[in-house]
Amino acid sequence: MNFDYSEMQQMLLDSAERLMKERGQVEKWRERRHIESGLDADGWAQFAELGWLMLPIPEDAGGLDGTMEDVALLNIALGKGLATEPYINSVVLSAYILDQAGGAHREALLGGIASGEARVALAHAEIGDRYDIDTPRATTAVHDGNGYKIDGAKSVIFDAPSATHFIVSADLADAGTSLFVVEAGAAGLALESYPLVDGTRAADLRFGGLVVDADALLASGAQATDLLFAATDRAAIAAVAQGVGSMEACLDLCSAYMKERKQFGQPIGNFQSLQHMIVDMLVATHQSRSALYGALAALDGEAQARIRAISAAKVVMGEASQLVMRHGVQIHGGYGVTDEYAISHHYRRLLSLEKAYGDIEYHVARLAAAHIA
Amino acid sequence: MDFRYTPEDEAFRQEVRAGLRAILPDDIRERQRLTTTMNSDTHDQRVWFSLLDDKGWSVPAWPTEYGGPGWSAIQKYIFEDEMYLASAPEFQWTGTHMVGPVIYHFGDDAQKERFLPAIRRGDHIWCQGFSEPGSGSDLASLRTHAKLEGNKYVVNGQKIWTSTAYEADWGFFLVKTDLTVKPQAGISFLLIDMKSPGITVRRIPQINDEEHLCEVFLDNVEVPAENLVGTPGKGWTSAKFLLEHERTSSAFIFWNKRELRRARMIADDIVHDGRPLSQSPAFAGRLARLEADLAALEWSVLRVLANESHGFDASVASSILKLRGSEMQQATTEIQVDLLATRGLRAYVPGRDQPAPSLPDWPEYVPGRTAIATIMRAATLYGGTKQVQKNILAKLAFGL
Numbered sequence A: 001m002n003f004d005y006s007e008m009q010q011m012l013l014d015s016a017e018r019l020m021k022e023r024g025q026v027e028k029w030r031e032r033r034h035i036e037s038g039l040d041a042d043g044w045a046q047f048a049e050l051g052w053l054m055l056p057i058p059e060d061a062g063g064l065d066g067t068m069e070d071v072a073l074l075n076i077a078l079g080k081g082l083a084t085e086p087y088i089n090s091v092v093l094s095a096y097i098l099d100q101a102g103g104a105h106r107e108a109l110l111g112g113i114a115s116g117e118a119r120v121a122l123a124h125a126e127i128g129d130r131y132d133i134d135t136p137r138a139t140t141a142v143h144d145g146n147g148y149k150i151d152g153a154k155s156v157i158f159d160a161p162s163a164t165h166f167i168v169s170a171d172l173a174d175a176g177t178s179l180f181v182v183e184a185g186a187a188g189l190a191l192e193s194y195p196l197v198d199g200t201r202a203a204d205l206r207f208g209g210l211v212v213d214a215d216a217l218l219a220s221g222a223q224a225t226d227l228l229f230a231a232t233d234r235a236a237i238a239a240v241a242q243g244v245g246s247m248e249a250c251l252d253l254c255s256a257y258m259k260e261r262k263q264f265g266q267p268i269g270n271f272q273s274l275q276h277m278i279v280d281m282l283v284a285t286h287q288s289r290s291a292l293y294g295a296l297a298a299l300d301g302e303a304q305a306r307i308r309a310i311s312a313a314k315v316v317m318g319e320a321s322q323l324v325m326r327h328g329v330q331i332h333g334g335y336g337v338t339d340e341y342a343i344s345h346h347y348r349r350l351l352s353l354e355k356a357y358g359d360i361e362y363h364v365a366r367l368a369a370a371h372i373a
Numbered sequence B: 001m002d003f004r005y006t007p008e009d010e011a012f013r014q015e016v017r018a019g020l021r022a023i024l025p026d027d028i029r030e031r032q033r034l035t036t037t038m039n040s041d042t043h044d045q046r047v048w049f050s051l052l053d054d055k056g057w058s059v060p061a062w063p064t065e066y067g068g069p070g071w072s073a074i075q076k077y078i079f080e081d082e083m084y085l086a087s088a089p090e091f092q093w094t095g096t097h098m099v100g101p102v103i104y105h106f107g108d109d110a111q112k113e114r115f116l117p118a119i120r121r122g123d124h125i126w127c128q129g130f131s132e133p134g135s136g137s138d139l140a141s142l143r144t145h146a147k148l149e150g151n152k153y154v155v156n157g158q159k160i161w162t163s164t165a166y167e168a169d170w171g172f173f174l175v176k177t178d179l180t181v182k183p184q185a186g187i188s189f190l191l192i193d194m195k196s197p198g199i200t201v202r203r204i205p206q207i208n209d210e211e212h213l214c215e216v217f218l219d220n221v222e223v224p225a226e227n228l229v230g231t232p233g234k235g236w237t238s239a240k241f242l243l244e245h246e247r248t249s250s251a252f253i254f255w256n257k258r259e260l261r262r263a264r265m266i267a268d269d270i271v272h273d274g275r276p277l278s279q280s281p282a283f284a285g286r287l288a289r290l291e292a293d294l295a296a297l298e299w300s301v302l303r304v305l306a307n308e309s310h311g312f313d314a315s316v317a318s319s320i321l322k323l324r325g326s327e328m329q330q331a332t333t334e335i336q337v338d339l340l341a342t343r344g345l346r347a348y349v350p351g352r353d354q355p356a357p358s359l360p361d362w363p364e365y366v367p368g369r370t371a372i373a374t375i376m377r378a379a380t381l382y383g384g385t386k387q388v389q390k391n392i393l394a395k396l397a398f399g400l
């Protein structure tokens, strides 16, 4: 075991903390979130320039071949700085599927992700889902000439408005759940976009006779669902990391506020009830980082152990985030419920991170099932 | 002891149920049923309270001489329970439950005649100007100054967190009329017409996309001296009376019952793995716990209404209601967000109009759930923060 950062990781962290400090200021963030697609193009270009978008991409596809530990460290910094760019969905989740599935699109799309030109969003969730991965899809694909024709709908697809491509799951006759690459502008695809509470964007998607070429098919059946499980687990780890970063930022914000705000002629930090609250926040945040390390250690190991460690991390982080964001607002008094203080933005981001890639309920159930199995 | 409702109570319940149903306009009921905001729509409150007043039901808590219906404590309780069951707009608390009682308790005859009928009929929306940027929990340190010049006060200062100020007709303010004395002394209770020259209201963007909270800037605002309620310099007494006289409303018992009903309705409606979420082990357990807590809270409310005597200072029991009630407001709404999973993340700007659903999995109950759960973090802030409430309780109950 080695708990120290490598030289490369230290450089990554330094650059990330510098940029995030600047971009994470609440006034700047409040302006940025009005961008219609949810994506600040200049910011994304900076991410690309710093090499962040190529971090987990394999070298043969123009990437840095970074480890999941590297990715987690970067995401802690992104969480601290309230980054809402589609990093997890595109660079962590979709890139993993594209790499593992191989095929005609692999190099071009991975290269596009690495350079910042392509952003890929997973379009898997459907009406009635609760984080389902291997339940049959109502969206269908049928053979059509040399390709496939896709019909159906997808519900609450994160980061869809700024995506250039989607990985769409659909039920293919005889082959089961299958994954297809679909271009965002394709005929037969309609998006209904909306903002989420944390300022990111999502959309509901409708497919009406959308036609793709034969090489759009990435994977089918068990291979497809295995890929979805593995990729979503990586996304969950990255979400835990962002949550850790956001919670660590909450500790800084609250500690500063407790020293600065005065009531009854003294800093509110003198009041023991608030001291105990911020210490509870510290314990929960610390435990979340520990659970994250546990998940990283288990990522490439045996399947049941991996599931247990990743779900455990998502549960620990989810519950910690609720304590931290609620105490964080409470410590700020009325200022905590305004849009003008950073703590309320971390509140909304943490609300979203708890719900993304499996909420507490989902991961508790998965953890319980893994123990019974 | 006999804890059951009497046949007369039951008959009264049927009477108000039928009466409310007969007069509540459909559009107002629908807006309230699908509410997306923390407080009821003030336009609807104006209409609704004039309709209620026609029946003599708009101020159940007031003495009959000021227009109250003369009901017993249990009857008032039943009435309010039925108001929420009918999806009627909520009381405009600042008028009916705060400034109204202060006026009929401390005010002179002219003030009573001038203000009470308008509150009763919902003609005046009121806001409460107590808190200041530097004076929240430590309210007594407030600094807004009212200087007597002839027969008027000239007011200068700033208030914050003044809910509804942007659409209020009148505000009741705590101001310093004597700067030479220590905190709490020298504070007066002043009624100010919100259209007075020198008042500027800034709406504050909130965590839930509402802008209901306001800052109120007072710059040489002239207020007739006759608008001061009670004795000059004794406003702190009125403020304490106002915060303490409604001993059970801070439990928000009817509000909590409504939100738990809503949670159960949502849990029954969402089907996953072939069964409604209300039958999944996780949510069935959470709902059952909330129902148990809420049943206990309801009995705690009834005990206060019955003036039960116990070993503690009377305000101990009402502080318990405030603490537990505010926590329940958070818990009954947070479970709704969790039931919605990722759909609960969709942002809706709270207000009258909601966007049409894009897919069939956006039922009418989705908008507003997360916005309300989020702003409910404020339930443990306003009216005395949770920490301050606990400080008070430790002292009152145990002399610590």
Ligand SMILES: Cc1cc2nc3c(=O)[nH]c(=O)nc-3n(C[C@H](O)[C@H](O)[C@H](O)COP(=O)(O)OP(=O)(O)OC[C@H]3O[C@@H](n4cnc5c(N)ncnc54)[C@H](O)[C@@H]3O)c2cc1C
Pocket (backbone or CB within 6 Å): A261, A263, A264, A268, A271, A272, A273, A274, A330, A331, A332, A333, A334, A335, A337, B127, B128, B129, B130, B131, B133, B135, B136, B137, B138, B160, B161, B162, B163, B213, B378, B381, B382, B383, B384, B385, B386, B387, B388, B391
């Ligand atoms: C949604 C909302 C609506 C409101 N509506 C109105 C309104 O209409 N009119 C109005 O006048 N006001 C209103 N308020 C203001 C409300 O009463 C204040 O927010 C409240 O009194 C707390 O003051 P503060 O916000 O300045 O917090 P602070 O007093 O600064 O408190 C900050 C933190 O310090 C803690 N703290 C403070 N003192 C102590 C202590 N002695 N011991 C332990 N902990 C302590 C608090 O619990 C809190 O966690 C509203 C507030 C909100 C959030």
